[in-house]
Amino acid sequence: MGHGRYIAPAFGGGVHTVGAGERLVLDFVILPGQSQDLRVEVDLVGEGAEVTLRGLWLCPADERVSVTVRVHHRVPGCRSSQLFKGIVGGTASVRFDGTIIVAPDAQQTEAYQENHNLLLSETALVETSPQLEIYADDVKCSHGATVGRLNEDELFYMRSRGIPEADARILQMISFLSPVTANLSETQKADIESALSSML
């Protein structure tokens, strides 16, 4: 990413416009107990604009969380990359709507979006709906969404090596979130880890 102006990393939701050669990095973290309706909108309006969006939600109890993300590629040669991960338990419910819009003129667009969720209970609910609206023909786009559970084979493997069950589950959750948390501050990482410990 050696070119262009770097826009300082932002945190949370809001509407953002990214111009030619600029790069935006936006992270958000939704901690336990924070029911909210988070909306993020990014307009890529200048050639070569780039955005990286990363976010996570931890909803172990009865949270109601809605995350809506729209990334609009309006001009050619822009790049967007989105990764969101969530851990949802109790009777919490999470709705994720992610839309990538590629305008007819926005050739050579690269746009990626992924959303992965772990369910900790039978009663937790995740609805994830990734959408692509592509009106240009020379683009590289992909999206993917999964909803799964902690892997029981991994858990037994760790326990058979002497790692207690609770520690093993926390290790699994930390590793699940690591692609999203890798660039967060140490304070934020510590907040997330202590939230995970209280989620079991």
Place this chain on the structure above:
Amino acid sequence: MADILLDIRNLHARVEGKEILKGIDLTIRRGEIHAVMGPNGAGKSTLGAVLTGKPGYEVTEGSVSFAGRDLLAMAPEERSWAGLFLSFQYPVEIPGVGITNFLKTALNARRKAQGLEPLKAPEFLKLMKEKMALVQMKPEFSKREVNVGFSGGEKKRNEIFQMAMLSPVLSILDETDSGLDVDALKIVADGVNTLHTPETSAIIITHYRKLLDYVRPDVVHVLKAGRIVRTGGADLADEIERDGFDKF
């Protein structure tokens, strides 16, 4: 005679409602290496899974005592702390968890259970380096995620490496020889032989005699349809290699 380390009596177990072990009796003394051989579906891997406490394996009858304790009453991690180790037939990949962090967490959890302080970083790294050399693992392996992207042979060597790190009293090697070429087999066998002491025992679960050419067992058992149908010395493995399992 040495002390009894593992005493299995009339062990019955089922998986998903189906009885797989139908009355196993097996006694292992300290220092002994036992081989459990048998055809596919005999219950060999089930025996390893039941001994290590894998969820989903239900013991319906019988008892297992390990170093004088009731093994079946213990959680999988407690069995590990007591010195039991299983080398998995299919080692599990754990994306996002590095080998170093994994083993440090495992070793320090056991130390905590024993009322000991966590190992200091230099001591831990020295131990890792020493044990990796034992199974001829390159130092860069310590930076990889647990089993992720490993070849079959690398996964098996990683099992023996973990065994070396945890220095168990009883090691169960579940088909550790399957999928290994001769060189990898020798490395694994050397590791097992080096770690073997008069105080420690091993159960080698295998289909073939291959590994037993390098790690000589004191006792060989033939497991068939959930029962031990024959017990003998090392020469029983030769007999099986020659005649197969059908005659038992």
